[in-house]
Amino acid sequence: MSIAEAVDEVGSPQRPEAPTGGRRWVVGIFALLSIGAVWSVRAISPGLSDVVEAPAEMWKIFRAMFPPAFQTEIDRGVVGKVFESLYIAWIGTIIAATLSFPLSFLAAGNVAPRWIRYPIRQLFNAIRAVPELIVAMVLLAVVGLGPWAGALAIGLHSIGTLGKLSTEAIENADSGPLEAISASGGTWISGMRWGMVPQVLPTVISYWLFRFEINIRASTVLGLIGAGGVGSELSSQLAFRNFPQVGAVLAFTVALVLVIDTISGFVRRQVISGTGRKVDGGHNEALVEDMLGSKLAPKK
Amino acid sequence: MTDVSMAAAARPTKPKPRLTSLLVFVGFVVFTWFAARQVSFEWATFKDIWVSPLWEKFWPIEWEWVARRENVFDPMVETFQIAIISTIVGCTLALPIGFAMSRLTTPNKPVYFFTRTIMSVVRAIPDLFWAKILVTAVGIGAFGGSLALTIFSLAVMVKLFSETVDGADPRPLEAAKAAGGTHVSAVRTGVLPEVFPSFVAYALYVFELNIRASVVLGLVGAGGIGRVVEAQRGFFQFDRILGILVVVFVIVVIIEQISVALRKQLL
Amino acid sequence: MIELDDVSVVYRGGVHALRNVSLTIDDGEFVVVVGLSGAGKSTLLRALNGLVPATSGSIKVDGIEVVGANAATMREVRSRIGMIFQTFNLVNRTTVLNNVLMGRLAKVPSWRSTLGMWPAADREMAFQALERVGIVDKAYVRASNLSGGQQQRVGIARALAQEPAVMLADEPTAALDPVTSHQVMGDLKRINRDLNITTLINLHFLDLARQYGQRLVGLRDGEVVFDGDIADVDDAILRMIYGRAITPDDLLKEA
Numbered sequence: 035m036s037i038a039e040a041v042d043e044v045g046s047p048q049r050p051e052a053p054t055g056g057r058r059w060v061v062g063i064f065a066l067l068s069i070g071a072v073w074s075v076r077a078i079s080p081g082l083s084d085v086v087e088a089p090a091e092m093w094k095i096f097r098a099m100f101p102p103a104f105q106t107e108i109d110r111g112v113v114g115k116v117f118e119s120l121y122i123a124w125i126g127t128i129i130a131a132t133l134s135f136p137l138s139f140l141a142a143g144n145v146a147p148r149w150i151r152y153p154i155r156q157l158f159n160a161i162r163a164v165p166e167l168i169v170a171m172v173l174l175a176v177v178g179l180g181p182w183a184g185a186l187a188i189g190l191h192s193i194g195t196l197g198k199l200s201t202e203a204i205e206n207a208d209s210g211p212l213e214a215i216s217a218s219g220g221t222w223i224s225g226m227r228w229g230m231v232p233q234v235l236p237t238v239i240s241y242w243l244f245r246f247e248i249n250i251r252a253s254t255v256l257g258l259i260g261a262g263g264v265g266s267e268l269s270s271q272l273a274f275r276n277f278p279q280v281g282a283v284l285a286f287t288v289a290l291v292l293v294i295d296t297i298s299g300f301v302r303r304q305v306i307s308g309t310g311r312k313v314d315g316g317h318n319e320a321l322v323e324d325m326l327g328s329k330l331a332p333k334k
Numbered sequence: 335m336t337d338v339s340m341a342a343a344a345r346p347t348k349p350k351p352r353l354t355s356l357l358v359f360v361g362f363v364v365f366t367w368f369a370a371r372q373v374s375f376e377w378a379t380f381k382d383i384w385v386s387p388l389w390e391k392f393w394p395i396e397w398e399w400v401a402r403r404e405n406v407f408d409p410m411v412e413t414f415q416i417a418i419i420s421t422i423v424g425c426t427l428a429l430p431i432g433f434a435m436s437r438l439t440t441p442n443k444p445v446y447f448f449t450r451t452i453m454s455v456v457r458a459i460p461d462l463f464w465a466k467i468l469v470t471a472v473g474i475g476a477f478g479g480s481l482a483l484t485i486f487s488l489a490v491m492v493k494l495f496s497e498t499v500d501g502a503d504p505r506p507l508e509a510a511k512a513a514g515g516t517h518v519s520a521v522r523t524g525v526l527p528e529v530f531p532s533f534v535a536y537a538l539y540v541f542e543l544n545i546r547a548s549v550v551l552g553l554v555g556a557g558g559i560g561r562v563v564e565a566q567r568g569f570f571q572f573d574r575i576l577g578i579l580v581v582v583f584v585i586v587v588i589i590e591q592i593s594v595a596l597r598k599q600l601l
Numbered sequence: 602m603i604e605l606d607d608v609s610v611v612y613r614g615g616v617h618a619l620r621n622v623s624l625t626i627d628d629g630e631f632v633v634v635v636g637l638s639g640a641g642k643s644t645l646l647r648a649l650n651g652l653v654p655a656t657s658g659s660i661k662v663d664g665i666e667v668v669g670a671n672a673a674t675m676r677e678v679r680s681r682i683g684m685i686f687q688t689f690n691l692v693n694r695t696t697v698l699n700n701v702l703m704g705r706l707a708k709v710p711s712w713r714s715t716l717g718m719w720p721a722a723d724r725e726m727a728f729q730a731l732e733r734v735g736i737v738d739k740a741y742v743r744a745s746n747l748s749g750g751q752q753q754r755v756g757i758a759r760a761l762a763q764e765p766a767v768m769l770a771d772e773p774t775a776a777l778d779p780v781t782s783h784q785v786m787g788d789l790k791r792i793n794r795d796l797n798i799t800t801l802i803n804l805h806f807l808d809l810a811r812q813y814g815q816r817l818v819g820l821r822d823g824e825v826v827f828d829g830d831i832a833d834v835d836d837a838i839l840r841m842i843y844g845r846a847i848t849p850d851d852l853l854k855e856a
Binding site for chain 2: 067070071073074075077078079084085088091092094095117118120121122124125128163164165167168171172173175176177180181182184185186251252254255258259262265268269272275280284287288291292295
C-alpha cells in the first residue's frame with residue numbers, strides 16, 4: 035500500500051484523557067476557604083441586625099464629616115501637628131538609615147564572615163517582628179509623652195526592614211571593584227567605601243525614601259498613643275464625635291501623605307534613573323521584596 | 335621622515351559641584367537640624383535606653399500565663415478569624431478593582447481614573463485611623479476590627495495586584511478581543527491565568543500582615559490578640575507582651591513556610 | 602466578502618499608515634499582502650477587525666460596517682474573523698485546550714467563559730480544530746512547553762474554533778524556521794481550500810508569497826500599488842512595491 039494509505043489506516047492522533055488532578059485541587063481549596071469563612075463569620079458577627087446596620091452607620095458618619103470643619107481645626111493648630119508628624123517621620127527615617135547602613139555591611143554575605151553575619155541578620159528579623167506601636171509604647175515609658183518617643187520608635191523599628199533591604203542590595207552588587215581594591219592592597223574599609231558604597235548607594239537611597247513614605251503613615255498613627263503628631267487630634271475629636279472636625283483631620287492627613295508620596299516618588303525615580311537603571315522594575319521589586327522577603331517574591 | 339609630535343592633552347579641571355546639588359545638600363542638613371529640634375531630639379536618650387531599668391520588666395517571660403488558654407490561645411483564635419475574613423473579603427474585592435486600576439485591563443478611562451483616585455485616598459488614610467473610625471461607627475470588638483482590616487487588605491492587594499497586571503503580557507488579551515470576546519471574558523481568559531499565581535502569593539502575604547496587624551489593632555478596641563496586649567500594657571506587663579509577640583512571630587513564620595510551599599505547587 | 606472603500610488610517614502623531622485604500626475580496630479567496638516593514642500590512646489587517654480604528658473610509662465585512670461600529674457589532678464582526686499572530690499570542694500558563702477554547706469567546710455567554718464552564722459542544726469544536734491542525738495529543742499540555750511551530754498551530758486551531766468566514770494572518774511565519782514556515786503556509790492553504798474560508802496573509806518573505814499565493818496585494822507607504830494574480834508578478838513589479846531591488850533578506854530560501 036502507499037504511504038498515504040498506511041497513514042490513513044493508523045488514523046490521526048488519539049484525543050488524550052483529561053487530567054483529573056487539577057479540578058480536585060480547585061474544589062478542595064474552594065471548600066476550605068468557604069468553611070473557614072463561615073466559621074470566622076459566625077464567630078465574629080455580633081448578630082444579623084448589627085451586620086445589616088453597619089453600612090448605614092458607616093454612611094451616617096461619612097456624611098457627617100461633610101463639610102469638614104477646616105477652620106476649627108486650623109485654629110486648634112492641626113497644621114502644626116501635621117508638620118510634627120512630618121518631622122517625626124523624617125528624623126525616624128534618618129536614624130534608621132544611619133544605623134542600618136553600616137550594620138548591613140556586617141550582615142552581607144559577600145562582605146562579612148559568618149559569625150558576624152548571622153547574629154546581625156537575626157537582629158534585623160527580630161526588630162522587624164516587633165510592631166512600631168509596641169516599640170512606641172515602651173519608649174513612652176522611657177522618654178515620656180511627645181514626638182521624641184515617636185521618632186525613636188519609627189527609627190528603631192525601621193532599622194529592621196532597611197537593614198534587610200540594604201543587605202540584599204549589597205549582596206546583589208558586583209564584587210569586581212572590591213577585588214580590584216584588595217588586589218592593589220586596599221583595606222577592607224576602603225574597599226567598602228570605594229568599591230561597594232558607590233554601587234549600592236542609589237538603590238539604598240531609594241529604599242530610604244520608600245521607607246519614609248511608609249513612616250509618614252506610621253507617624254500619624256503614633257499620635258493615637260500620645261507619641262506626637264496628628265493622631266492625638268483625631269483621637270480626641272472622635273471621642274467627642276465631632277465628625278466635621280474628624281473629616282478635617284483626615285483631609286489634612288491624606289494631603290500630607292499624598293504630597294509626600296508624590297515628592298518622594300519623584301526623587302526616588304531621579305535617584306534610580308541617574309544610574310541608568312530601569313526605573314519601574316526596581317521600584318516594584320523593592321516593594322515586593324520589602325513585603326514578601328526575597329525568597330517569596332514572585333519571579334517576574 | 336615625518337616628525338610625529340604629540341601635543342600633550344590639556345588636563346581638565348575638576349568639575350565644580352553643581353549649584354543645585356549644593357543647595358539640596360544644605361537644605362537637607364538645615365531641615366534635618368530643624369526637625370530634630372521640633373521633635374526634641376536628645377543624644378542622651380540612646381544611653382538612657384541602654385541602661386533603663388525597664389529592661390527588667392521584659393524578662394523573664396511568664397510562660398505559665400501565656401500558656402493558659404484564655405490569655406493567649408482564645409484571643410489568637412479570634413485574631414485568626416478576623417484575619418481570615420478580612421483577607422478573603424478584601425482580596426476578593428481587590429480582584430475586579432485591581433483589574434479596573436490597571437492600564438492594561440481597565441474597561442475605559444473614567445473607570446480607570448475614578449478607581450485610582452479613590453484607592454489613593456483610601457491608602458493614604460493610615461490603617462489605624464480606619465480602625466478607630468470604624469470602631470466608633472459599629473462599636474468595639476472583632477466586627478469593627480474585621481471591617482478595618484478588610485479595607486486594609488483591599489488597599490494593599492489592589493496596589494500590588496494592579497502593578498503586576500500592568501506588567502503582564504498584553505498579547506493574549508489582544509487575541510481574546512480579536513476573537514470577539516467581551517472585555518470581562520477577554521481579561522478572564524487572556525490575563526487572569528498569567529497573573530493568578532502572583533495574586534495567590536499576595537493573598538497569603540496579606541493574611542500574614544493581618545495577623546501581625548491584629549496585635550496593634552487592640553489599641554483601638556478592635557478585638558483579637560490586640561485586646562490582650564492593650565490590657566497588659568496598662569499594667570506595664572511587658573514580659574507578657576513579649577511572650578505574645580514571640581507566639582505571633584512563630585505563627586507568622588509558620589504561615590510564611592506554608593506560603594512558600596503552596597506557591598511552589600502553583601508555579 | 603470584504604470591501605474596503607477609500608480607507609485611511611492615521612495614527613496619533615500624524616503617521617499615515619494607510620492612505621485611501623480600496624479593495625474588494627470575494628469569499629474563499631486566498632490573498633497575500635507584501636510590502637516593506639512599515640508599509641501598512643499590519644495596519645491593514647488590524648483595521649479589518651477593528652483592532653486599529655480606521656480614521657476615514659468604509660470597511661464592510663459580510664455587509665457589516667466596521668468603521669465606527671459599536672461594541673456589540675464589533676464583537677459580532679470579530680467573531681466571524683479569525684486572527685493569527687506573528688508572536689502566537691497564546692496564554693502561556695494554561696493548556697492548549699484552554700487557549701483554543703478562547704476562539705469560542707464570542708459564541709458562549711460571558712458568564713460561562715468567565716467561570717470556565719464551557720459547554721460540551723464548544724469543547725467538541727475545540728478538539729476538532731486541534732485535530733485539523735494535527736496536535737490534538739497536546740490538548741492538555743501547557744502552551745509554553747510547545748515549540749514555536751506547534752504554538753502557531755494552536756493559534757490556527759484557536760482561529761478555526763471560531764468557525765470563521767475570514768482568516769487573517771499577520772506574518773504568521775516570522776518567528777518560525779523555514780521547514781515549519783512551509784508547514785504553516787501549507788496548513789493555511791489547505792484550510793482555505795477545504796473550508797472555503799477567505800484568507801488574507803501578510804508575508805515578509807517573497808518566495809513564500811510566490812509559492813503559496815494566488816492573489817497578491819502590494820503595499821507601499823500605506824497605498825496599494827499592485828493588486829493582481831501572483832503569476833503576473835515580475836521583478837519590475839516587485840521593485841515598484843519595495844521601492845528598491847530585491848535582496849536575499851526578502852527570501853526564506855530553504856524549501
